[in-house]
Amino acid sequence: MIMQALAVGLACALVKFGAWWGAMGWDRPMVASTITGILLGHPVEGMTVGAALELVYMGTQSMGGVLPQDYGLGGVFGCAFAILATAKPSVAVALSIPFSMLGTLIYDLFKFWATSLITRFQKHLEDHQIGAFKRLWFTQATVYLTMYFLIGFISILLGTNAIKALVNNIPTAVMSSLTVAAGMLPALGMALLMITLWDKKLAPYFFIGFGLVAFFKGTLIEIAFLGAAIAVLAIIGQLTNHKTDKVAATTEDATTSEEEDFYND
Structure with missing residues (x-):
């Protein structure tokens, strides 16, 4: 269990490392779930x-400094409990939600502490103490990554057996309800995404995808493949139009310049 807890803690740290740097x-x-699966020895799961x-959190985006849900932490723990507790993906989705909300609270607490260091950063810069500035920055980053490592390590070390017992004792009716809810959450994620992206020019593409699934029983991989091909065609068309407009504008400028030279002569 200790090795599994270390793996999940490392997954949390790696996920947040990628979010912190760049x-x-x-x-x-x-x-996040793929990293967790690889470290736990179950990459396919x-x-x-x-x-x-990903479907559930697809429409969840960070607006400025506001993070509605920590989907990275939700992805790590949802995958970890699905593998360690041998639970269905529907149960993993249900377990992921509270951890994503907990991650938001933890991040807000860290941000409160990190914001309090701004005056010290400013003082180091004013005093031209670049070495002290760098040390403080690395201290902040170390605390950030260590915090998430400990969250993953302690949660798995203390909570996996309890989660496994809980999953094994879930009644059939409740499990069926979780399956139904998990099936609805991806639709909610898509709806949140559509709120930000919806435009009448994009409506035909939406209904094309809907028709391919509803009438021709296409899978998500097939729809994604066709969508990628359509996107390439759209990009090529835009580039062609841009080049045509650019050539037309250059020709017009040259004609105008020749006319001006004729009248000036």
């Missing part, structure tokens, strides 16, 4: 749970 997207549920969780 916003590399490691905290997206698909990546990690990708499967990650795909399910």
